Amino acid sequence: MRYAMAIDTKKCVGCSDCVVACQTENDVPIGYCRDWIVEITDGTYPQLETEIRSERCNHCDNAPCVRCCPTGASHYEAGGIVTVTHNKCIGCGACIVSCPYDARYSHPEGYVDKCTFCLHRIKKGQQPACVEVCPTKCMYFGDLDDPNSDVSNVLKKRKHKTLIPEAGTKPHVYYLI
């Protein structure tokens, strides 16, 4: 089993519904976010191109945060989801520094926090909150090892990319381009 997410940059309108859904679902402290919207405009006027992405932890296969954690608080859950065990985390910040995507933050209570792919929902057979609420249905979530899952199907059909693949992290959030 290998959980992954695919996000369609052609369909995403940057409404931030995923951001708000995540903050509500996961009780994210005010002023913090586990997922966020990035808008990139590139080109020479008038030929400008905009890409809108909903970004979050990439749940990497070769996660530097898991590697550098001195206590084992950052670890891989079944299906390759990277999570933090709160009462093992000492708040040293090594994982925050190690993430090329800056996807982690220090929770006001002291431990390090980040996207969990809504592990608690997946266990109940539900989709992550961000995927569930997306009004343009631009997000696909599922098991990469299952050839019939939503994410496997869309990745078969569409051209896609990952963020900073050259950092060697083997990310598992794909962007359809």
Next chain:
Amino acid sequence: MREEIITSGRLNPNIDPHLEIWHWHIPLYLFLGGLAAGILFFASLYTVLGKENKYIGAVRRAPVIVPFLLIIGLAALFLDLRHKLYFWQLYTTIKIQSPMSWGAWTLMAITPLSFAWVAIHIREFFPNWDWKWTLLKELEKFLVKYKKILAWIILYFSVILGIYTGILFSAFNARPLWNTSILGPLFLVSGLSAGSAVIILFSRRKRERINFAKIDIMLIGIELFLIVHMFMGFLASTEVQIDAANLFLGGPYTAPFWIFVVIIGMILPAVLEFLELKKFHIPVIIPVILVLFGSLMLRFVIAYAGQMSRWLY
């Protein structure tokens, strides 16, 4: 004109607009750890070489401050933790891939060893010292008997401690400025240089002071060589590392790095030490303070600049 505008809706505290998660604690600890490693390295080296009577300042006197340095460093590390009550989790596991983990274990080993080293040389400062309890007297006898072995162990651990202070940074590929293996040797040599400066301060013999001034000049030379190589490596690497080098080559850290670290902290004290060797009278405290200042600034500048360097996407 080709334009690229990146807008992010993320504004997490200490993460955006650029990383600021490690403050003064980490560079201060890296300085104190490096300095402690430097002093212990020379103390154990000259003991292993059987020259402890020739280098009394290095072997018996200067190490007296090491336990204090390590305790202040550990306190800084503890203050840096944001989930402090769980710090003991560090000592429930050994994670080979995590420099933070083996650093914690190295400190666990070298701190008591430094206490033992000071204890067996306590009579250098208090000639009539009495341990009072027989257990402590027996322990001292045991440590003195196996002093050479103790010195060998401290020698190894001091090198690990010195290198680890740099590897802590270089293991993070997310921060291109830190992601160079030169940082390990650079911080080790900088720690040795700071250690030899403190030994000069503690030494009472002119011969020993002159020898350590020579050693320090050599170490500063190696540091400058490593810094040049670090920039050569960056400039010959990928775009993110060229950008990282540019933080020091015209970017916001240019003046702090070249003025405080390289000129005031390395070149100036090396020149003063050289003039002293040429029989000019220079108060010994001046080059010593400059070397310590340079060593501290090197860690501060690298720690803060590194958090500004990042991958672009």
